[in-house]
Amino acid sequence: EHRQKIYDWLAAPDHEIKHRNARSMHQEMTGLWFMEEERFQEWRVAPHSSLWVHGIPGAGKTILCSTIIEELLRYCSSDPSTAMAFFYFDFNDKDTLPDVVFRSLIEQLTSQSTTVPDALETLFSRNAGARRSVAQEELMSTLKSIIGSFKAVYIVFDALDECPERSRFLAAIKDIHNWKIDSLHLLATSRKERDIEDTLSGLISHEVPMDGKHVDGDIRVHVSRTLEEDIKFRMCSAGEKEMVMTTLTQGAQGMFRWVVCQLDALRKCKTPAALKKALTRLPKTLNQTYDRILAAIDEDDKQGALSLLKWLAFSIGTLSTEEAVDVIATDPDAIDEPLFDLSRRLRDPRDILTICSSLVTITCQADSSNKGNINHHDGRVVSMEAGEIRLAHFSVREYLISEHLRTSMTVLSCYYFHEKIAHIFIAKTCLAYLLHVDQDNGINGNTTRSYPLFRYAAYNWMDHAGWDPAGDQDDLHGLIMMLLEPTSTVYVNWMWVYHESDRWAESGTYPLYIVAETGLERACRHLLQKGLDVNAPGG
Secondary structure, eight states, X not given: OHHHHHHHHHTOXXXXXXXXXXXXXXXXXXXXXXXXXXXXXXXXXXXXXXXXXXXXXXXXXXXXXXXXXXXXXXXXXXXXXXXXXXXXXXXXXXXXXXXXXXXXXXXXXXXXXXXXXXXXXXXXXXXXXXXXXXXXXXXXXXHHHHXXXXXXXXXXXXXXXXXXTHHXXXXXXXXXXXXXXXXXXXXXXXXXXXXXXXXXXXXXXXXXXXXXXXXXXXXXXXXXXXXXXXXXXXXXXXXXXXXXXXXXXXXXXXXXXXXXXXXXXXXXXXXXXXXXXXXXXXXXXXXXXXXXXXXXXXXXXXXXXXXHHHHHHHSSSOEEHHHHHHHHTBOTTOSSSOSBOGGGSOSSTTHHHHHHGGGEEEEOOOOGGGTTEEEOTTSOEEETTXXXXXXXXXXXXXXXXXXXXXXXXXXXXXXXXXXXXXXXXXXXXXXXXXXXXXXXXXXXXXXXXXXXXXHHHHHHHHHHHTTOTTOOOHHHHHHHHHHTOTTSHXXXXXXXXXXXXXXXXXXXXXXXXXXXHHTOHHHHHHHHHTTOOTTSTTO
């Protein structure tokens, strides 16, 4: 019970979720080459060792990392004096700060210790009752002490290039290396990007690039098993399967992601002639592949697809499928129709996969140990059975904000957006959604179940609106002022949910206080002109 109390206080994210997702995409018999790699074997036993695995975008680094983690878990399970911990960085988790990573590592290593380490007991007793957050230096010092209590510790970081606080975390890795603990073995995967290479070049003792025959061999295994096991390909003749195998392995150029997208497209071929024709017209690059996916979106689905892609690229945290459905059903720029319309809701959330194809993925994370739910920072509870929807790969986000798409001389350029545009659109969507829920009898659990995007909108619209502090966007400013009318039902409903999330505890918070705290200058001036009292309690 005491140990669990400490874990609750640490509030580390569930590290198993991303590992399970990565393992679910793993194809049996792939990644074995790495286990036999001499540099990996040396790294595992060499004192104070560090290994960097790098590869091109879409090479399958995360899936390989999950295989490495599985191998190390097996290795450590046979010796209680050894332990391992891991962390998957993910571009979808934009608020992952270094202290979150260290909390996770501390919890994982502690769970493999027979007793709670003294250093963690000290940290807990010193900070459990304090309101201040624990400093990164304190967490790192605790981690260092815990590592020293084992004969060997293996720590794995996946996708350093997707870390939102990259410079800070790279500096922390350098500090960890400078501890010079012989029993510590660090491994990281990433793209070979300049700042990562500059930091790691002086630290790493071993380096393994993901290229050449090994990745090509894994791709061949993946395609072969897909052709044999996927119901859409099982009906193909041996000659057709060989044609698919040859074309994809020759065109992959070390990119698993490219192969996955082509297989998704080839599944739709209904005849041998269509399959043969499709194989002669495969796009050569990932960008061309994504161009083709966007071009195939039906005209009726374009607005919903664009809205959802903006949200998935820049929302705060991930979205449930139910939330995504309501994102599509909301059009904050609609003129002659409702901003939110129940009739625009998809009957089946899985139709999102049909609309956006390989650009998005739905992760179903049912697991009894987590009681079927994911608890978000803003109080949202997402049903694991329903799952979460994400951009399928980091390269998709890069593509959507790329010069390639911006300068496209085709209709595809309408799908381009930059960060500020996306955040302003998300803010308008949130506000339009909140303004729709105009219920005199107040908000309750049934309301938030009926309107699954309500909690996200209530808690996060200000963070997104903060990208337009001067209020240059008239339509956004207008929606803000409609919400911040203190006598309106929508304002009362919004504040009911917002206070429940406990971001501002004072029940007398006034609109002026809210916009001032958020930095919305034009809204501030507007409220002052209306005569709001700057000296009012909470205002």
